[in-house]
Amino acid sequence: MQSTPDTALLAAGRNVEREHQYAWVGPLVSSTPYLFKLSSREDVSVSSFADLKFYRIGLTRRGVMVPTFKKLGLKVPENLILVSGAEETYGMLFQKRVDLILGSDLTMPYNLRNLGYELDALEPVIQIDYEGSGNHLALHKSYSAESIERLNARIKKMWNSGEIEGIIDSYRLLPKSIND
Known part of the structure; x- marks a missing residue:
């Protein structure tokens, strides 16, 4: 993906090692x-x-x-x-x-x-303790900064409205905490 412009990977874990390889949108989801x-x-x-x-x-x-x-x-x-x-x-x-x-x-x-x-x-x-920041949409660096900003703004709006949590809950088969 790094060598192919206009490509994206869903859902990619974001961490220090990967930070500079892609442009990032999200987090889309985070779990333990x-x-x-x-x-x-x-x-x-x-x-x-x-x-x-x-x-x-x-x-x-x-x-x-x-x-x-x-x-x-x-x-x-x-x-x-x-x-x-x-x-x-x-x-x-x-x-x-x-x-x-x-x-x-x-x-x-x-x-x-x-x-x-x-x-x-x-x-x-x-x-497992994880030093990343959840799963993101990893974009090839050829994407424009404007596109990335728009996508991140939309994701933030979806988080703030509870829409993303609703989507996550539709897939969740166990309680939110596995330790409950």
Whole structure:
């Protein structure tokens, strides 16, 4: 996308590493990231980040969270199994090829439903601190500043009116806080 003018990526995680690569619109949505395990896996027990070194975690290769896990000392391929898309991580988890996958209180239930799994098939084991600012529309830098300003103004208006929260709620299958 960086080499193709007039393109955009929805929804991209925004963080320090990506900040200067794109022009940004948003945030469009923000949710809390967690690592999830199969509910049936009593052998997977995580009480701290140090415990993660004993497990294999499925992540998307270009995901915004990969650097976060590497900073924790986790390594590819010993601990981090990188795949092309989030759907692959679910398949690997259910096939027990990985022990944990990344998801959020918003994305995990939505993906489970779309992939035909029961909502109680997974459970969160640890919340991940994330230094980003939510998911955005990442635009190629060829977009005009005026267009980006208009889009950001419209998104801000939608947030202020509650319209975006309403859209998010229509996808939410769990309470707003996974810890409730």
